[in-house]
Each structure stands twice: as C-alpha cells, then as structure tokens.
Amino acid sequence: MSKCRFEELIDGYLLNKLDTEEAERFEEHFFNCSRCFNQLQQREEVIKAIKEHGPALIREVKPAQSRLQRWADEVVMIFANRQWLVAPTIAAFLIVIFLIFSPFSKEEPPSFVLNGENVLRGQAINLISPIIDVNQPPLYFEWKKQGEDLEYKISLYDSRNELLWSSTTKETVIILPEDIRKKMKPGEKYSWQVKAISSNGILVAVSSRVQFMIKDEN
Amino acid sequence: MSRQFSTNELEQIIRQYRPIIGFTIKKALGPQYPEWEDIVQDVLTQVISKLQKGEFREECSLGTFIYTITKRRIIDCIRQKAKASSEKIEEIASLGGPEEDFLKKERAEIISQTLFKLKPKFREILYLYYYKELSREEVAARLGLSVRQVSERLYYAQKILARSLRKFFPEKNSNFALLRRLKK
Structure with a gap:
C-alpha cells in the first residue's frame, strides 16, 4: 500500500498542533482511510509511552530490569x-x-449455575450495549468477543422474564428485528443474555443477564 | 438514490467504526469525560438508524457520513459541557474488558522496551519532538542537524517501533475490509 499524503498530519493531530480546519479534514480522512487510522492508533501508543518515560529516555542507563x-x-x-x-x-x-x-481424562464441559443475574462458574461474556436505560427500543445488541470459532446465542426477556426473542450468530453484534422492536414499550423493563457455544456444541461462556428500561416518553 | 444495507453489513459497520468513533470522541472530549462511552453508543445508534432509514445517499463516502454524525454529537456535548456547572469529573474504567486491558499493557510494554533499545540519537529526537513537543526545525537547531536529518531519524524510529508491534501483534484482517467492499 503506497503512503497516504495525510500521514504527515498524524503527529500534528495527536500533539494538537493542527488548526481546527486541518484537524477536521484529517479526522474525516481517517474515517475513510484504514492505513491512517491504524498508524494513528499506533502513534498514539508510542507518544503515550514517550510521555510516560520522559527524561528517562535520554539518560544513557536503561531503566533497571529484574x-x-x-x-x-x-x-x-x-x-x-x-x-x-x-x-x-x-x-x-x-x-x-x-x-x-487427553484423551485419558474426560473433561466435563463447564457447568454454569445461574443464580439470578450471577454467573457462579465458568467464563463471563461482557455485554456492551444496551447496558443502561435507553430512549427507544435498541436497534442492536453488542457484546465482547469471547474466543475464536464460537456461536453466540442471544436471548431477550420481558419484565416477567418471559422469552421475547432469541437468535444465534457468529458475530458479536446483532440487529434486533423490527417486528420485535415494535413490541417493546416505553416504561417497560427488559433483560438480555448471551451464551457462547463452541463448534462441538459445548457451552463455554455465559453473560450475566443485564436489565435495561425503555424510558417513558413523559 | 439511497443505499440499502443488509443486516450483516450493518453489524460489520458497528464493529468496524466503533474504535474510530471512540477514538475521535475520546480525543475531543477527553478520556475523563464521564459519558464518552455512552456517546459512542448514541452515535452508533444514530448511524444505524439513519442507514436503515435509507438516509445515506452516497453523496459522500460512508466514512464521511459517519464522521459528520460523530462531529455533530461532539459539538453538542461541548456545548452542553460549557453550559453545565463545574463538577468533579471522575476517571472511569475503560469499556474494554480484562482481555483488552491486558493487550494494551502488553503493547505498551513492547513499545517501552523497543524505545530503550534505540540508539541514543534516536531517543533524543523522540524526546525533543514528542515529549518537549518542539517542531522539527527547533529540534534540528537544538541538535545541530538539518530538518531532513531530523525527519529521517524520526521516520526510522517510527518504523522500528511499528515493526516491533507487528512482530508481536500481527494484524489478521484490516478493520476496513467491509469499507473496501462497500466502495465497489
């Protein structure tokens, strides 16, 4: 991939040396340019490390190592x-x-004992959104990737803990179908949970059940 | 003519633009801004909603469309922040779980180690340019070098650091694979 002409603006942007117009032009650019955004992220890490070490960088002696x-x-x-x-x-x-x-020890799949919203054993999946009250029924659900080659089962419950909708996906985000969204009412509480299942059908991780409310319009 | 997106494409867009939106908002508002993660959520929700309603008419690129929404939201936040009474803003934990924090720490460690392995002449340039935030001309004057030499040493040091990160964290896929497909 050839060098992008905006790359020379990376340092200026991170050090806040660009004027407003230049900075906005660069921001718009990295929304469209993978090379620049990747470089930007990397350079930010480097600058952060340099700022942390500061004068120690120019001392001849390296920091003490164990x-x-x-x-x-x-x-x-x-x-x-x-x-x-x-x-x-x-x-x-x-x-x-x-x-x-293996193969002599048979490994039992991790058993998950769920007590209300607490996962007592096994890995927990981190849910990203929605995790707080929302103004309108969520358009999508998103969670943290748990590992490779997993399928995720998402379940959405209403305030009576009855299953409203469930689906499976290999991604870590799923769009809520419009017909389900239309069923969700302001002022009502809902909860959702995600389970991760390996390719051989073993449950490997579960999220806690997270509750959210659709805020009342009033 | 408005562009339609499949559910799959929308899901990909969320995954791929989240870090970019997060980066931009955090830079504009500061990582200590208490609700920056919620703002990222808001922006993504707005983006998906507009795409579903067919409001993206390909008059600009998808990246520019999303950037415009992000920028507007940032301006709103800054205006609200200016109006609000001053409050103590507490630092909040990052959205990333333990796995992401561990990865960040590992990368920071690799960068630090590589920095100290550089020869003093490169470290000096990095110190003056990034820590002291001098311009290339000022660095050149300080060290008795030409601006071109300063640029070359900076470029070399950046290459070494990028190479060290690539060695330990090779990227599997570009974050923008979808973007390239959508451009076709």
Missing part, C-alpha cells in the same frame, strides 16, 4: 532472530499439553 525480565528479553530475542524456531516450539508445547490432559 533478572526475570532480562531472561525473558533474551528468550524473546532468540525467537525474534530465529523465527523458524517459533512454530516447532509451539507445536512441541501443544503436544506435551495434549499428552498430559
């Missing part, structure tokens, strides 16, 4: 300079894990 950290650095350098070692090392590690843990 022995463990130095050892870790050495290991990282070995793999960084000999990338061909990475795959065989990982393969060997996985083989050892496999031999230790």
Whole structure:
C-alpha cells in the first residue's frame, strides 16, 4: 500500500498542533482511510509511552530490569532472530499439553449455575450495549468477543422474564428485528443474555443477564 | 438514490467504526469525560438508524457520513459541557474488558522496551519532538542537524517501533475490509 499524503498530519493531530480546519479534514480522512487510522492508533501508543518515560529516555542507563525480565528479553530475542524456531516450539508445547490432559481424562464441559443475574462458574461474556436505560427500543445488541470459532446465542426477556426473542450468530453484534422492536414499550423493563457455544456444541461462556428500561416518553 | 444495507453489513459497520468513533470522541472530549462511552453508543445508534432509514445517499463516502454524525454529537456535548456547572469529573474504567486491558499493557510494554533499545540519537529526537513537543526545525537547531536529518531519524524510529508491534501483534484482517467492499 503506497503512503497516504495525510500521514504527515498524524503527529500534528495527536500533539494538537493542527488548526481546527486541518484537524477536521484529517479526522474525516481517517474515517475513510484504514492505513491512517491504524498508524494513528499506533502513534498514539508510542507518544503515550514517550510521555510516560520522559527524561528517562535520554539518560544513557536503561531503566533497571529484574533478572526475570532480562531472561525473558533474551528468550524473546532468540525467537525474534530465529523465527523458524517459533512454530516447532509451539507445536512441541501443544503436544506435551495434549499428552498430559487427553484423551485419558474426560473433561466435563463447564457447568454454569445461574443464580439470578450471577454467573457462579465458568467464563463471563461482557455485554456492551444496551447496558443502561435507553430512549427507544435498541436497534442492536453488542457484546465482547469471547474466543475464536464460537456461536453466540442471544436471548431477550420481558419484565416477567418471559422469552421475547432469541437468535444465534457468529458475530458479536446483532440487529434486533423490527417486528420485535415494535413490541417493546416505553416504561417497560427488559433483560438480555448471551451464551457462547463452541463448534462441538459445548457451552463455554455465559453473560450475566443485564436489565435495561425503555424510558417513558413523559 | 439511497443505499440499502443488509443486516450483516450493518453489524460489520458497528464493529468496524466503533474504535474510530471512540477514538475521535475520546480525543475531543477527553478520556475523563464521564459519558464518552455512552456517546459512542448514541452515535452508533444514530448511524444505524439513519442507514436503515435509507438516509445515506452516497453523496459522500460512508466514512464521511459517519464522521459528520460523530462531529455533530461532539459539538453538542461541548456545548452542553460549557453550559453545565463545574463538577468533579471522575476517571472511569475503560469499556474494554480484562482481555483488552491486558493487550494494551502488553503493547505498551513492547513499545517501552523497543524505545530503550534505540540508539541514543534516536531517543533524543523522540524526546525533543514528542515529549518537549518542539517542531522539527527547533529540534534540528537544538541538535545541530538539518530538518531532513531530523525527519529521517524520526521516520526510522517510527518504523522500528511499528515493526516491533507487528512482530508481536500481527494484524489478521484490516478493520476496513467491509469499507473496501462497500466502495465497489
């Protein structure tokens, strides 16, 4: 991918050195340019690190490192300079894990004991939206990705805890069908929950059930 | 003529534009602004609603359409903020769960390590340009270099840092795969 002419504005934008018009032009640009947005995010991290370290950067002595950290650095350098070692090392590690843990021990799927809104065992899925009261029935539901190759089952309940709608998706966001949205009333409470299911049908994670209310128009 | 989006495309748009909208709002309002995450939600809801109603007529790009909505919302917030009485704004936890925070910390650690592995001449440039926020001309004058040399050293240091992040966090897919498809 060739260099974008807006890239030279990244530093100025992050350091607030652009005038308003330039900054807005650049903002509009990175809404349309993946290269610039990725660079922008990366540069922001770099600038943050530089600002945190400050004058320590120009001192000759590196910040003190523990022995463990130095050892870790050495290991990282070995793999960084000999990338061909990475795959065989990982393969060997996985083989050892496999031999230790299977097929002799049958692993039970994690059991989830749900008590009201609390998940007592197993991984919890973080729900993103809606998690607070809303002005209108939500257009979509969104949650955090839990892992690879999972299917998510979303369930929406009304104030009597009766199932209003459920669906499955491999994405982490789902649009609420219009016919369901129309059933949702202002002043009413609803709750929703997401479960993650692996490709072999095992339940691997559950969210807590999050409640939200559609604010009354009055 | 208004453009129609499938449910799948709308879901992709939410996923892909959330970080960009979040970045822009956080920069404009500050990460300490108590409701910036709610504002991101509002903007996304508005975007999806308008797309569903066919209000995107392809007179501009999708990115520009979404940027316009984001910008308007930011201006509204700034106006509200100016009117509101001063309150102590408490720092709030990020929306990202433990996995995202851990990733951010790992990336920060990689950047720090790479920074200190750079030769002093590069670290000095980074310090003067980003920490002291001097212009390239001022950095050049301070170090007795040409502006071109300053630019080259900056560019080199940025490349090294980007390479170190790519090595440990290779990107699988571009965030804008959908955008490219939608442009066709």
